[in-house]
Amino acid sequence: MNYTINGHDYKMGYYLADGIYPSWATLMKSISLPMGNKRKYFDRAQEAAQKDVERTFGVLQSRFAIVRQPARIWDTETLALIMRACVIMHNMIVEDEIDLDPNERFDYGGENVQPSHGIPTCTLAEFIEAQKKIRNKEIHFQLKEDLIEHLWNQHPDLYPMEPAS
Amino acid sequence: MRRNLFIRIMNTVEGHDDYFVKKRNAAGVLGLSCFQKITAALRMLTYGVPVDATDEYVRIGESTALESLRRFVVAVVEIFETEYLRHPNEADTAHLLALNEKRGFPRMLGSIDCMHWAWKNCPVESKGQYKGHVNKPTVILEAVASHDLWIWHAFFGCLGLIMISTSFTGLHYLQT
Numbered sequence: 261m262n263y264t265i266n267g268h269d270y271k272m273g274y275y276l277a278d279g280i281y282p283s284w285a286t287l288m289k290s291i292s293l294p295m296g297n298k299r300k301y302f303d304r305a306q307e308a309a310q311k312d313v314e315r316t317f318g319v320l321q322s323r324f325a326i327v328r329q330p331a332r333i334w335d336t337e338t339l340a341l342i343m344r345a346c347v348i349m350h351n352m353i354v355e356d357e358i359d360l361d362p363n364e365r366f367d368y369g370g371e372n373v374q375p376s377h378g379i380p381t382c383t384l385a386e387f388i389e390a391q392k393k394i395r396n397k398e399i400h401f402q403l404k405e406d407l408i409e410h411l412w413n414q415h416p417d418l419y420p421m422e423p424a425s
Numbered sequence: 426m427r428r429n430l431f432i433r434i435m436n437t438v439e440g441h442d443d444y445f446v447k448k449r450n451a452a453g454v455l456g457l458s459c460f461q462k463i464t465a466a467l468r469m470l471t472y473g474v475p476v477d478a479t480d481e482y483v484r485i486g487e488s489t490a491l492e493s494l495r496r497f498v499v500a501v502v503e504i505f506e507t508e509y510l511r512h513p514n515e516a517d518t519a520h521l522l523a524l525n526e527k528r529g530f531p532r533m534l535g536s537i538d539c540m541h542w543a544w545k546n547c548p549v550e551s552k553g554q555y556k557g558h559v560n561k562p563t564v565i566l567e568a569v570a571s572h573d574l575w576i577w578h579a580f581f582g583c584l585g586l587i588m589i590s591t592s593f594t595g596l597h598y599l600q601t
Contacts, residue, residue, distance in 0.1 A: 275569060313537060
């Protein structure tokens with residue numbers, strides 16, 4: 261599935277991440293010292309959207325206090341099971357409490373998505389090739405520039421900027 | 426958690442694991458009910474109370490409470506993982522893409538970050554393994570979440586493993 265941003269073609273999706281993540285083609289970070297209004301606007305938009313995961317952790321911790329305080333369990337297997345169970349029950353609560361159009365989601369909506377690039381990787385060479393694509397730095401920076409332009413041109417009023425102090 | 430959701434989880438877990446069914450022992454004395462065991466487990470999860478503090482409310486022994494916590498999390502993972510921690514299917518992906526397109530990020534599939542969970546009782550011999558930029562041993566949950574707070578992928582472990590698993594998900598999902 262290809263898509264075009266600002267005249268360039270891209271083949272992979274991406275996640276929003278914060279500053280400690282590497283510059284991969286599949287991760288989009290904010291700019292630490294944005295210069296100019298376009299970049300400041302992108303920065304604001306990226307942080308506004310990336311905040312979702314921070315909110316999720318906050319809600320998870322307030323729902324399951326065991327995750328907030330130091331764990332008293334002795335082995336990693338039980339810790340992992342507790343964390344998985346908490347995440348699963350968190351999702352169940354999200355589904356239970358959200359006001360959602362009933363035909364929008366949360367049913368089995370077809371098969372799992374099938375990746376399109378000859379995945380699963382069988383040989384070592386294929387694996388390395390796929391890793392290269394994911395970790396491609398040039399694509400990362402090109403995608404960032406294109407997203408900056410895209411946000412500035414297509415969605416100029418989506419995220420209000422604070423007045424300069 | 427609403428009451429009807431609690432009841433639903435309780436009934437499903439009771440049907441899944443025989444341990445939670447209320448039984449008589451050889452002397453004919455009734456054991457603890459499913460309500461007691463699951464309430465004890467959930468109180469530990471949601472309020473973070475110590476194990477021996479649960480008996481004041483639900484009249485359950487310390488070792489039984491621990492046992493039911495362990496069995497409860499295993500049952501929840503076994504029963505509900507296929508639905509509530511599934512990989513996004515086609516409808517999910519389409520929904521996510523449409524939502525994020527509207528927010529100004531075309532082809533964006535979610536936000537990723539890590540959360541540290543301090544581990545007080547980490548065994549001494551593996552303490553170094555679980556330390557990172559935080560000076561105490563922590564285990565890390567790395568998750569991908571969307572706007573409605575749904576968690577799509579969750580990895581759990583120590584530092585080095587996380588980035589590896591991230592790039593694996595990248596392989597299997599981002600290239601759709």
